[in-house]
Every structure is written in structure tokens, then in C-alpha cells.
Amino acid sequence: MDKLVKSIQEAVKLSGLKDGMTISFHHHLRNGDFVLNMVMEQIAGLGIRDLNVNASSLFDAHMPILEHIKNGVVTGISADYIAAGVGRAISQGIMQKPVQFRTHGGRPSDIALGRTPIDVAFIAAPTADPMGNCSGKYGKSACGSLGYAFADAMYAKKVVVITDNLVAYPLQDFSISEDYVDYVVTVDAIGDPKGIVSGTTQITRDPVGLVMAAHAARVIEASGLLKDGFSFQTGAGGASLAAAKFLKDIMLEKKIQGSFGMGGITGYMVEMLQAGCFRNLMDVQCFDLKAVESIRTDPRHLEISAMQYASPSSRSAAVDSLDVVILGATQIDTDFNVNVHTDSNGYIMGGSGGHSDTAAGAKLSMIIAPMFRARLPIVTDKVTCVSTPGKDIDVLVTQGGIAVNPKNQELQQRLMAAGLPVVDIRELKEKTERITGTPKTLAKGDRVVAEVIDRYGQLQDSIYNVPTK
Amino acid sequence: MDIKQIASAGTMESSDVYVEIAPGNGTLEISLESVVVQQFGDAIRAVVLEVLQEQQVDNANVRIVDRGALECVLRARVETAALRGKGNV
Structure with a gap:
């Protein structure tokens, strides 16, 4: 059996894509x-049209997809996150059919x-063998x-692995195994390492950020x-990283092992x-070189699938065992609903990612955000888009006070007993607007340009187009 | 009062505002560009006019490039640009 095919175009043809x-x-x-x-360029070249693209996220590196939308090659998009460049075009109404988040x-x-069946999955694999065993831990594009x-690999009807580092069979430390893979293609490069992993993100030195981070660590402690x-x-x-640093100091001082x-x-x-501080890391995605190095070399650093990470229909998911999550927000309303999908002018520039999943699973879901950014208050009467429902959010930490969701009275009592600056979220809103x-x-x-579908598969909110003046 | 020379104050940094003031053609012309124009455009215009009146500037071209400055910042930048334009500082 030979799964190796000469080109992406040949793999697309063999997959039977229509x-x-x-x-x-x-x-x-x-x-x-x-x-x-x-892949999209080859598909367009073959004259295949009216495709639905289910991508776990779209970045601005994927701006060429806009041409395929204009040309009718792509008529549907599902994603968990869409960056600002592609998001802006969607908010301006480039798609006839609403995007599904x-x-x-x-x-x-x-x-x-089986609610969103996939016909052909394309898997970018930094290392693979000729039978399709593949891994993200090795290779120049690790x-x-x-x-x-x-x-995608387990449920798509056809699976194409695309790699720029083909190694001899069998790849020793594979993540996705050959039994799911139909075709393997080698290319010169699957990506640009500079865009794949960032350098180490620096802990903030902004005094406002540090106050927020210190509050966040003390909330967790209390x-x-x-x-x-x-x-x-x-x-x-x-x-968030600064909060982790303060938390680390507390854990080391108190000799707490997570x-x-x-x-x-x-x-x-x-x-x-x-x-x-922890026995293990559970990792669905690496953000920087140090994380990639660690998952490759340290057996305590575990790779997990998105199903194990966060799927509500898995027998269990790791988010259900999570104590505390620190999350961001572009807006939060007085009912604690959070928006991470749209910016201050209503344009799509993000998405839930794991926001809603971790908020639903964690015992303590914390939003950390400044009282205002570029004159716009973080707390509003009603968010433009409900990304994560307020029932799953416990506390908002800002530099001007800590607002606890009234559903969590115990937390409110604990924070007040610890002497933390607890404030009603409506008062926090008024305080901010005075500035x-x-x-x-x-x-x-x-016109609805995107539907926000919650983690259980139900429509949660709709995002409307941004009117052009 | 006339503006004698081109002057500026502020920066293009987020949460700041850049104000440029230049000699006018007999009237007060204000152009505004702001990241929060939908939310605060009218408020910004009103404050700019108020500060210019305080400075008795009625003949100038004023360009405002706002990156989400608070009102106190906006007032300070406009006042400084006006004083510099009049040659007072």
C-alpha cells in the first residue's frame, strides 16, 4: 500500500472532493x-466550488481565503476564532451565509x-512517515x-497529511496514527517558523496590569x-502571565503542589x-518555542486532543477537572456576559476558542481586564455579542475593583474577608464612566454575518454586519 | 487670536491624542480622526472647541488624531498645541 502522493492537487483529486x-x-x-x-489554491485551480471550510481558527495569514469567497470557491465558514483581518471582511458582509463560530x-x-461532518481533512504535520503517523513535536516547522x-483525523471521511519532514516508517513518537490517514503529501514548507511560534511573551511592566495581576493572584489565594x-x-x-507569576510565588512560598x-x-x-508548581501540563496547543521544546522532551508535559481538553460530549474532559481559569474580555456586561468576538466598533476580531469551555468547567472563572481601553469602558449594560454566558463567569478583576457574580455569594464573602476591594459591577461601571x-x-x-454556537451545539447569539457609512 | 506658527502636542500612542495646529485662513477649521469617533466623536469636538475658545483661538487649522485619549488628556494636548502655536511657550 502506498499512501504517498506527488502533490496536494493529486491528493485532492484522489480524495474525491466535489x-x-x-x-x-x-x-x-x-x-x-x-x-x-x-490547499485552497489547488482546489480553486481544479474548479471545485461551493465548499464549506471548517477551520479550528483563521488567522490573517489566511487572508487569501477572501478571494476564494469572492470567487464562490468557499461559501461557508466554521471556526472557533477569526483574526481581525479576515474578521473585518466578514463583518462587512463578504459571505452570503453566516459564519458559524x-x-x-x-x-x-x-x-x-455527526452534526458537522467533514469530507476531507487536511492535516499540517511538522513530521510524518509515509503511512501517515505524524507529530507536531519534530521538524523545522515544529x-x-x-x-x-x-x-478531524478521526471523523473525516478522507484524511490528507501534509508534511515538510518525511521520516522513515515508523515514526516513533506519533500523535495521530496511520490508521486514520488516507494520503501523505510532502511539500517544501508547511509554514514559516517565525509565525508558528512566538518568542517568549514578556510579563507586563505596565503598572495597571501589575495591579490587576496582583489582585488576580490574591483572589485565587482567597x-x-x-x-x-x-x-x-x-x-x-x-x-495573565503576570498573574501566573504572582501565583507561582505564592505556591512556592506555601509549598503547594498543583x-x-x-x-x-x-x-x-x-x-x-x-x-x-504542577505535576503535569495538559497541552492542546503550544504558543512558544519553550513550550514546544518541553512537550518534546519532558514526559510530564502531556499532549491532549481538543476532545479531551474541552468537548462537552466526551465521557469526560479536562476542563471539568479545572479549578481556576483566567480569561480575557473585550466587553463584559452587568450580567457578567463576556464578549471576545467583536471589537469596540463591532468588527469580528477573535472568538471563543476555549473561553466558554473553560469558563463552564472551572470552579472559578475569572475575567481580568482593565477598567477601560482607549477610553472605552470594559463594563457595559449589554455586550455586543455573548461569547460566554454570564452564568459561567464568577469574578471580574480590574485595577479599580473586583466584581463578583452575585450567584457566587461564597466567593464574595471570602474575598471580602480577605480584605480585597470588592465592588458591585454596576458601581464599577459608573466609576469607570466618571473617568x-x-x-x-x-x-x-x-444582516446576520455570524452565528455564535455554544459548546453544546445551540445558537447562543448572532453577530450583525457593521454598516458602512 | 491668530496662530503664528505650526505647532503640535501629543503622540500617536494608544490612549493619547495628537494635536496639530497651524495658521488659519480667517476661520477655525477642525478635522477629527478618532478610534472612538462613534462613541465619543461629538464629545471630543465639543471639548476641542471649548479649549480653543478659552485660548481665544478663532483663526487656525486644527488636526486631531485621537487614539482613545481621556478628556483630561485631550484638554491638555489642545491647550499645549494652542500655546505653542501662539508662540507663548
Whole structure:
């Protein structure tokens, strides 16, 4: 049996891809990814049209997809996150059919349940053997974990592995195994290493960010959850990392050993592992070189699939064992609903990713955000888009006070007993507007450009076009 | 009062505002570009006019490039640009 084919074009032909079908991609190569564009170019060249693209995320490296939309090659998009460049075009109404946003847990859940079947999955593999065993840990385009690609490999009707580092059979340390793979293609480069992994994100030195981070660490300390066995996820933003640093100091001082750190793994989480703050890291995606190095060499650093990470229809998912998650927000309303999909002018520039999944699973879901950014208050009466419902958010930490969701009275009592500056979220909003002024509400378009589907597969909110003046 | 020379204040940094003021053609011309024009455009114009009136500037071309500055920052930048334009500082 020979799975090796000469070109992407030949693999597309052999896969039987036809008009109207669904293809899928994963985003571990992030803004350095070449694979989605290469595949789309070949598909367009073959004259195949009306495709639905199910990508775990779209970055601005994928801007060429806009041409394929204009030309009718792509007529449907599903993604968990869409960066600002592609997002702007979608908000301006480039698609006839609304984009479907899912979460990192909802996407594999809906794939596994057959709600969003995939005809052909294209898997960017930094290393593969001729039978399709593949890994993200090795090769010049190494990205670490391949977590989001597992569901695609397991459930797509046809699976094409695309690699720039073909090794002899069998690849010893594979992530996705040959029994799921139909075809293997080698190309010169699957991505640009500079865009695949970033350098180490620096901990913020901004005094506002540091105050927020210090508050966040103290909230965790006061929550009662910080004890042996503690589990934790945080984002890669400067303030979130600063919170992790303060948390690390507390854990080392009190000699607390946690069970696991999870995410999107950064070098900072690797340092916490190495310092003994956690027994393990559970990793669905690596953000930087240090994380890639760690997952390759340290057996305590575990690769997990998106299904194990966050799927609500898995027998269990790691988010269900999570104690604390620190998350961001572009807006949060007085009912604690959070927006991470649209920017202050209503343009798409993000998505839930694992936001909703971790918020639903974690015992303590914390939003960390400044009171205002560029004169716009973070707290509003009603978010432009509900990305994560307020029922799953416990606390908002800002430099001007800590607002606890009234549903979590116990937390409120604990934080007040610890002497933390607890404030009602409506008071926080008023306090902020005394500094910024009260913003006028945005004009909303009249056409739905995207649907936000919650992790359980239900429509949660709709995003409207941004009217052009 | 006339503006004697081209002057500026502020930066293009986020949360700041860049104000440029130049001699006018007999009237006060204000151009505004702002990342928060939908939310605060009217408020920004009103404050700029108010500060220019305080400075008795009625003949100038004023260009405002706002990156989300708070009102106190905006007032300070406009006042400084006006004083510099009049040659007072």
C-alpha cells in the first residue's frame, strides 16, 4: 500500500472532493501556516466550488481565503476564532451565509456527533512517515501539540497529511496514527517558523496590569481552591502571565503542589512545571518555542486532543477537572456576559476558542481586564455579542475593583474577608464612566454575518454586519 | 487670536491624542480622526472647541488624531498645541 502522493492537487483529486463538500484545517501553525492557502489554491485551480471550510481558527495569514469567497470557491465558514483581518471582511458582509463560530470543545463535539461532518481533512504535520503517523513535536516547522487535529483525523471521511519532514516508517513518537490517514503529501514548507511560534511573551511592566495581576493572584489565594492538587489555566496576555507569576510565588512560598496546568501552553507555564508548581501540563496547543521544546522532551508535559481538553460530549474532559481559569474580555456586561468576538466598533476580531469551555468547567472563572481601553469602558449594560454566558463567569478583576457574580455569594464573602476591594459591577461601571464619559451605543447592521454556537451545539447569539457609512 | 506658527502636542500612542495646529485662513477649521469617533466623536469636538475658545483661538487649522485619549488628556494636548502655536511657550 502506498499512501504517498506527488502533490496536494493529486491528493485532492484522489480524495474525491466535489462541489458543496466540507473540508477542514487545524491552526497549530497559527499565523505561520502555509497549508490552508496552498490547499485552497489547488482546489480553486481544479474548479471545485461551493465548499464549506471548517477551520479550528483563521488567522490573517489566511487572508487569501477572501478571494476564494469572492470567487464562490468557499461559501461557508466554521471556526472557533477569526483574526481581525479576515474578521473585518466578514463583518462587512463578504459571505452570503453566516459564519458559524464554535468553541474549542464544541467543534470536536459537533464533529464527533455527526452534526458537522467533514469530507476531507487536511492535516499540517511538522513530521510524518509515509503511512501517515505524524507529530507536531519534530521538524523545522515544529509546533508542539496537534490537539485540535485529532477530531478531524478521526471523523473525516478522507484524511490528507501534509508534511515538510518525511521520516522513515515508523515514526516513533506519533500523535495521530496511520490508521486514520488516507494520503501523505510532502511539500517544501508547511509554514514559516517565525509565525508558528512566538518568542517568549514578556510579563507586563505596565503598572495597571501589575495591579490587576496582583489582585488576580490574591483572589485565587482567597478562593479556598489554592491547595495541593490545584489545577490552573491562563492565557498568554501580559497581565495573565503576570498573574501566573504572582501565583507561582505564592505556591512556592506555601509549598503547594498543583496537579496540572492547562491550555494554550506558554514558556511561563513550563517554568511553573519545572519549579514544581504542577505535576503535569495538559497541552492542546503550544504558543512558544519553550513550550514546544518541553512537550518534546519532558514526559510530564502531556499532549491532549481538543476532545479531551474541552468537548462537552466526551465521557469526560479536562476542563471539568479545572479549578481556576483566567480569561480575557473585550466587553463584559452587568450580567457578567463576556464578549471576545467583536471589537469596540463591532468588527469580528477573535472568538471563543476555549473561553466558554473553560469558563463552564472551572470552579472559578475569572475575567481580568482593565477598567477601560482607549477610553472605552470594559463594563457595559449589554455586550455586543455573548461569547460566554454570564452564568459561567464568577469574578471580574480590574485595577479599580473586583466584581463578583452575585450567584457566587461564597466567593464574595471570602474575598471580602480577605480584605480585597470588592465592588458591585454596576458601581464599577459608573466609576469607570466618571473617568471616560458615557459612550454612545454603536449602530448595528441589519444582516446576520455570524452565528455564535455554544459548546453544546445551540445558537447562543448572532453577530450583525457593521454598516458602512 | 491668530496662530503664528505650526505647532503640535501629543503622540500617536494608544490612549493619547495628537494635536496639530497651524495658521488659519480667517476661520477655525477642525478635522477629527478618532478610534472612538462613534462613541465619543461629538464629545471630543465639543471639548476641542471649548479649549480653543478659552485660548481665544478663532483663526487656525486644527488636526486631531485621537487614539482613545481621556478628556483630561485631550484638554491638555489642545491647550499645549494652542500655546505653542501662539508662540507663548
